[in-house]
Structures are given as C-alpha cells and as structure tokens.
Amino acid sequence: MATVEVSGLGKTFGTHRALEDLSFAVHAGEVFGLLGPNGAGKTTTLRILATLLKPSRGEARVAGFDVRRQAERVRAAIGVVNGGMGLYDRLTGREVLTYFGRLYGLSRAEVGARIDELDALLNLKGILERRTGDFSTGMKQKLIIARAVLHDPPVIFFDEATSGLDILARRSVLDFVKSYPKGARAVVYSTHVMSEVEELCDRVAILYEGRLIAQGTPQALTEAAGARGLEGAFFTLVERSAGFRAAPQGVRA
Numbered sequence: 192m193a194t195v196e197v198s199g200l201g202k203t204f205g206t207h208r209a210l211e212d213l214s215f216a217v218h219a220g221e222v223f224g225l226l227g228p229n230g231a232g233k234t235t236t237l238r239i240l241a242t243l244l245k246p247s248r249g250e251a252r253v254a255g256f257d258v259r260r261q262a263e264r265v266r267a268a269i270g271v272v273n274g275g276m277g278l279y280d281r282l283t284g285r286e287v288l289t290y291f292g293r294l295y296g297l298s299r300a301e302v303g304a305r306i307d308e309l310d311a312l313l314n315l316k317g318i319l320e321r322r323t324g325d326f327s328t329g330m331k332q333k334l335i336i337a338r339a340v341l342h343d344p345p346v347i348f349f350d351e352a353t354s355g356l357d358i359l360a361r362r363s364v365l366d367f368v369k370s371y372p373k374g375a376r377a378v379v380y381s382t383h384v385m386s387e388v389e390e391l392c393d394r395v396a397i398l399y400e401g402r403l404i405a406q407g408t409p410q411a412l413t414e415a416a417g418a419r420g421l422e423g424a425f426f427t428l429v430e431r432s433a434g435f436r437a438a439p440q441g442v443r444a
C-alpha cells in the first residue's frame with residue numbers, strides 16, 4: 192500500500208514554476224529519497240505534503256488523506272525533521288517532549304513510556320534533563336527527531352536533516368532513518384548528498400529545476416545511466432533531461 196501518493200503535482204510562486212507535474216508513490220516499509228541540487232523543488236514538495244503549502248496543480252495523499260481536504264488528518268499522521276530548530280531554550284529536553292506529547296494528545300504516562308522507547312533508539316541520555324539552550328547542534332537534532340516521532344506517525348519527512356552535523360551526530364540520524372520504516376511506516380528523505388541516498392534509500396526520485404527527471408532504485412538508476420555510482424548517474428540524467436528540453440518539440444535527444 193502506498194503511504195504517500197503524488198500525482199501531477201505543481202507549484203507556482205508568482206510566475207516562477209517551482210514544481211512541475213511531479214508524480215511518485217512511497218510504499219510502506221520504504222525509505223524514499225528526494226534528491227536534487229538547491230532549488231530543485233525538494234522543500235516545496237515536502238511543504239506541500241506536510242500541508243504547509245497548497246499545491247497549484249495536482250493531487251497528493253499522505254497516509255491515505257488528501258493534503259488539501261484533510262489537512263488535519265495529514266498533520267496527525269506525519270513527523271517533520273528539518274534544519275530549522277524551533278526549540279525553547281529554557282526548557283529541558285524532557286520538558287520539550289512532554290509539551291509536544293501533550294499537544295499530540297498523549298497522557299504524561301504515555302509520553303514517559305515513549306521517551307524510554309526513543310531513548311533506546313536515539314540515545315537521549317544527556318539531553319533529557321538539560322536545557323536545550325545549552326545543546327550542541329547534534330543534540331538539538333536528536334531532540335527534533337524525538338519530537339517528530341513522539342506520536343509514532345506512519346510517515347516522517349526529513350529535509351536536509353544532516354546539514355551542519357558532525358560525523359557522529361550525522362551517523363545517529365542516518366541509523367535512525369534506517370531503523371524507522373518498519374511495518375506500515377515510511378520515510379521520505381530529501382537531500383543533495385548522493386552517498387546518503389545510496390546508503391539509505393530503497394528508491395529515489397531525482398528532481399532538477401522543479402521536474403522529476405528519473406526515479407527508481409539507486410542501483411537501477413546507476414545502471415541505466417551507465418555510471419559507476421549515483422553521482423555519475425545524476426550528472427548523466429541531468430544532461431539527458433537538459434538535452435531533451437533543448438531539443439525541438441517532438442524530438443527526444
């Protein structure tokens with residue numbers, strides 16, 4: 192069953208087409224990558240899926256709910272992890288999680304039990320009883336991940352979640368992403384880092400200038416492009432798509 196279904200999605204800001212005719216499906220149990228350089232449309236896609244932006248065209252469903260008509264249901268079914276911090280400096284890690292857990296409708300006891308579960312996955316020791324204002328970037332990112340999955344959402348969106356992290360903090364984010372999509376859960380992982388996609392993603396959609404230029408397993412894309420790794424495949428696919436666009440109508444380069 193698809194947990195995310197995107198069909199003909201488009202977004203225009205003023206006269207700028209940030210996203211054009213995007214379609215893909217993410218299945219339960221998958222880590223699905225959105226790969227592309229700055230400005231490719233990854234954040235715009237995730238913001239639409241998280242109901243923070245309205246699409247200009249097309250449809251999207253998350254956990255079975257329509258992003259336009261069932262935004263509240265979508266929001267209850269997702270977690271979002273991005274570079275933006277938005278923590279309260281004066282609260283401890285535990286207080287932040289308790290506050291958000293209560294907003295999600297969990298009892299204090301449920302939040303406590305969930306914190307224990309997440310501690311086992313994310314190693315939250317050292318951040319639960321300390322004020323977030325004293326956290327390193329890596330500690331903040333752990334807390335943001337814990338906050339995003341407190342309510343055990345079926346779908347989590349990661350948007351450039353490892354940027355600015357040191358090697359150890361980055362490793363704990365990547366390990367968490369790999370461990371998350373069990374059973375009905377799925378992860379959509381947006382990045383411009385090819386090695387992260389190769390390591391984490393079951394399938395990936397490559398975006399370039401707002402368009403989907405290829406999708407498949409990293410291995411299939413690499414082989415189809417006749418490249419050695421995903422990075423080589425990425426450049427070949429971008430060149431092919433640019434050639435196609437530059438060609439006269441009806442002629443495929």
Ligand SMILES: Nc1ncnc2c1ncn2[C@@H]1O[C@H](COP(=O)(O)OP(=O)(O)OP(=O)(O)O)[C@@H](O)[C@H]1O
Nearest residue numbers: 204207209227228229230231232233234235236351
């Ligand atoms: N609110 C906005 N108003 C106008 N243009 C926007 C807005 N948000 C995004 N854009 C434009 O839409 C395009 C896609 O941006 P988006 O942030 O989705 O790309 P991205 O792939 O996430 O890249 P980055 O990693 O730089 O965020 C860019 O050209 C960007 O300038």
